[in-house]
Amino acid sequence: MPKSKSYKLVAEPADLPPEADQAHRFEKARTAQATALLEDYAELISDLIGTEGEARPTDIARRLGVSHATAIKSIARLKREGLATSKLYRGVFLTPAGEMLARRARARHRLVVDLLVAVGVPQEAAEVDAEGIEHHVSDETLRAFATYLGRA
Amino acid sequence: MPKSKSYKLVAEPADLPPEADQAHRFEKARTAQATALLEDYAELISDLIGTEGEARPTDIARRLGVSHATAIKSIARLKREGLATSKLYRGVFLTPAGEMLARRARARHRLVVDLLVAVGVPQEAAEVDAEGIEHHVSDETLRAFATYLGRA
DNA sequence: TTCGATTTGTAGCCTCGGCTACAATTAGGC
């Protein structure tokens, strides 16, 4: 059944079938989800090193609410991706790439919380929701948030 | 399923160590992610039935940008969860529960897009980001959005 | 009606991110 012709308001890649646009959005959301966990770990490891002096797997696990085995497995993934390093039975450290990821994740997190609060979301709800939202906020949207908050 | 907080596998804050709060937030984000796919499917199926008269697996797959096999497998999960029905080689339909989920997902999606646009995010970026964000917006935050947009 | 193209479904494989159970190592109390 041929559907009626739609029109696009946005240029980008010339003339794709209309549903490709939608598919592209879902794909974006999926890839964002794939990096979400890495961002959470990087941010947390950075925090722990800053406040505790070191980032130990059990602390990471407790903070994230997962078993230590899960945390260690995820840390292994961070290492595979070149974001962290660690030696056997020693703490975890971030590579420069990991630090950068953590810094950007933290900045994004704060901006999202502040934006939510600014539009009237209660602080606690903002903190909770931001945890899931932050990974899906594009740079463009982030800039708009900063502008809205008067930090352009 | 709705994110009812009536049953709690996780204790409330206040009488817990400080890091439990953080763990609780991460857990919320994880469970939200678990229902995200179901919401996307329900919303899309509802849309397709509305605009095309039927929801066929291949159309669903194309819109979501996944293989038809993946779509069919996910549809099977929707059926397991009591959100959809289908007979062999026939289209997919939503149960009342599925319809409800779709309706709420769509309303939330629109509210998120509108809120983003209202704070200055370009339309196209808002559409893209909302796809990932919508699943992590709590009812409380949603109400704040509605109030902000003057639709309280 | 028959036959090929399309659609739908099945089988099997992969990675990821949970988990428990168990093993190895380190750290602390005595």
Added chain:
DNA sequence: GCCTAATTGTAGCCGAGGCTACAAATCGAA
């Protein structure tokens, strides 16, 4: 210094959600 407790790491299981390849059913045209 030694022995126990805590920590760290490993193995193996599970389900979710991707994929390809193949099989079965339906549709449509000749």
